Amino acid sequence: MASVHIRPLIHKIRGVLALTNEEEEALASLPIRLADLTKGDTIVREGDRPTQCCIVIGGVTCMYKYTGDGKRQILILHFAGDVPDLQSLHLNVLDIGIAALSRATVAFVQHEHIRRLYARFPRIGDVLWRSTLVDASILREWMLNIGQRPAHARMAHFFCEIVIRMKLAGLDDNGAYPVYLTQREIGDALGLSNVHVNRVALEMREQGLVGLTRGKLVIPDWNALKEAADFDFAYLHLTQAQKSVVDA
Amino acid sequence: MASVHIRPLIHKIRGVLALTNEEEEALASLPIRLADLTKGDTIVREGDRPTQCCIVIGGVTCMYKYTGDGKRQILILHFAGDVPDLQSLHLNVLDIGIAALSRATVAFVQHEHIRRLYARFPRIGDVLWRSTLVDASILREWMLNIGQRPAHARMAHFFCEIVIRMKLAGLDDNGAYPVYLTQREIGDALGLSNVHVNRVALEMREQGLVGLTRGKLVIPDWNALKEAADFDFAYLHLTQAQKSVVDA
């Protein structure tokens, strides 16, 4: 009973590795449980001990964490093909929560099935491990961003990353990117207040760096944005195949 | 030619896994090249394509990253037994630099030897993978710390983590912890200016939360510090064995 839903994951893996038919079939026949989510739905919470991983099929999800006095930091976003809580395979208590930031579809796969897949196809295991390392690299860049860059560059950098990662996931809608982020959420991701995000966003709009209307992100001048962001691809660890997708 | 130098790594792995004699011997006979470093020495830099990993044997090292205009963010510290650039096994270009923050000894192991070790002893491979996930968890907590906590709590949190991780590595010198951090370095780790670190550090000293003299960190009142830090262990993913070390 091969599933068409798993396609985004296969697409993502293909960016790193040329899959054999056998491997692809094994992926396609992973037993999954689908869930449709609306904006704001929680997928897993801090302290959970999941027995399954979650694969993003469509929409945007975020990993987040709260301080004791209720301030939220959004740690990373995930798009179609990403597996946000792959770590739960090795760390049994979750240190983070994951929620949907837009309407989203996710697929749940029991750990045992992933482990069995690894055992049969170590190359797939390696790619998944690799993807956790790329996520860690993204975290590091965000930390640099939040710790050292002023609000303007910080936001620009955030948008640069989103654009590239959405392009990779095939979510480019003719130069518009359907993130459905509120300014409050952007603030939680950047360590800024919603009010300040608003001020900076208006400024960036005037400068023709980004447009953000009705949840769609538009970049009128990529080079200007990249410049403002002090942006360097390297941390995304793109393969040759992925680079050509991004450049297109 | 079994090496005594690798002990800290074995110690760390033992915190997670009871090693068989065979496994331990394989670890002890890993071919390594030792290097003695002085404070400030660079181990690897952004853009490198290493063919080896680096194991911290003694001292403190840090992973860091610079913005285009020369501001440094320290991303994570590493102590005896840690393997800071394990990621280089799967990602061939480094997105970060690593340097010594004190006099330090590190051991270099060629990738191929680590891969061979994995192949023979998958359990060791799993523990090493796990350790990259714990590092990622630490990064996430730092991001929350930098993004959402005010300077006072931020610093307190930083010290809490250092104490626990140094205890785990067996570096507790009767309640004093030999970090050799300058206030500038602490600032680079916390996204604060050195001047502000100084002001907050003095305040914390007056409150009896931490003492930091001649590179030795002393915690007069652990509970008070923990309280001030909004600190929760969970993100360190300690095993039962490790918890009992920390509580001691």
Place this chain on the structure above:
DNA sequence: CGCCTATTTGACGCAAGTCAAGGGAGGTGG
């Protein structure tokens, strides 16, 4: 049309940055 949520705007305050200068402490060389 009316409600709810998100964006926008303004006024104000503060945490933290910047600049600059002085004082220690450790290391080095004459």
Place this chain on the structure above:
DNA sequence: CCACCTCCCTTGACTTGCGTCAAATAGGCG
């Protein structure tokens, strides 16, 4: 053994980026 140099810590005065509070629009949706 002293003189000097170099970091680092400390302090003060001043500035500013960003947060907070509060209220006024503007959109989307039932």
